[in-house]
Amino acid sequence: MSETNLEKYQNPEKYDELYEHYQDDYLYIMEYARHINRPIIDLACGTGRVTIPLSKKGLTMIGVDLHAGMLDRAKQKATQEQLDIRFEQQDCSNLDLGVQSPLIFMTGNSFQHFLTNESQDALFESVKKHLASGGGFIFDTRNPILAELSAGDVSEERYLNSNNQTVIEKHTEEYDHHSQILHCTTETIIQEREQSIQQSTESIALRYTYPLELKRLLATHGFEWINIHGSWKKTVFEESSPQMIVHCKIG
Known part of the structure; x- marks a missing residue:
């Protein structure tokens, strides 16, 4: 994962506002984690959105992220909840945690931050090194619906912020085949009385990986494919599914 592709995460508080009520991934992970009494690893844990509620259920958690600001927010929240969570600032493709876990997971489509074949390979080798025998790896990634990607997208949205200022967001998406x-x-x-008072630009690059690519990638690194779902609610994976929820394990 590249440190130059993290502009979208410069405001951890805003990230929490956007996603604090989302629980589908947490509920899915909890189903497989509830009986584990060894450390569980949350990769690209961000502000601890999933790490913290799992810890509150009595599970031993390790949260890993590359972004210092997101981790600081996670630590602050954990301290407020009086939770003992180990947070580490590390690159997920080069982990050195000194533990082997029965379960490692990565949510929030973070897999798409691994932009090259080499970085994907490094991620799976890093995960494999930290999985106990028979341990599971669960992650999500957006389903590459080619018709949508090929079309590209330009959109605009307007809303009022907490200071009653008009916020205009112009979004542009372009896919490189x-x-x-x-x-x-x-x-x-950001406008006041129709006058611009602040302007900023942020960008992010997201790699799309196709289902058969994933299967071959997992097999190459010694993972056994358990299941793929079309959402965290375990819907059947179909051509139009928005996501791929991948569940695999090491032998």
């Missing part, structure tokens, strides 16, 4: 990377740019303009 050769690299299978979607380049997303958001230009934000």
Whole structure:
């Protein structure tokens, strides 16, 4: 995962506001984690959105992320809840945690931050090194619906912020078929009395991986494919499914 592809996460508080009520991934993970009495590893844990509620259920958690600001927010929240969670600032493709876990998971489509074949390979080798024998790895990634990606997208939304200022967000998406990377740019303009007082631009690149690519990738690194779902609610994976929820294990 590249440190240059993290612009979208510069405001951890805003991230929490957007996703604090989302629980589908937490509920899925909890189903497989509830009886584990050894450390569970949450990769790309961000602000601890899933790590913290699992810890509150009595599970021993390790949260890993590359972004210092997101981790600081996670630590602050854990301290407020009086939870003992080990947070580590590390690259998920080069982990050195000194433990082997029965379960490692990565949510929030973070898999799409691994933009090259080499970085994907490194991620799976890193995960494998930290999985106990028979241990499971669960992660999600957006389903590459080619018709949508090929069309590209330009959109705009307007809303009032907490200061009663008008916020205009202009979104542009462009897909590179050769690299299978979607380049997303958001230009934000804040206005008062129709005058711009602040303007910023942020971008993110997201790699799309196809189902058969994933199966071959997992097999290459010694993982056994358990299941694929079309959402965290375990819907059947279909052509139009928005996501791929991948569940695999090491032998």
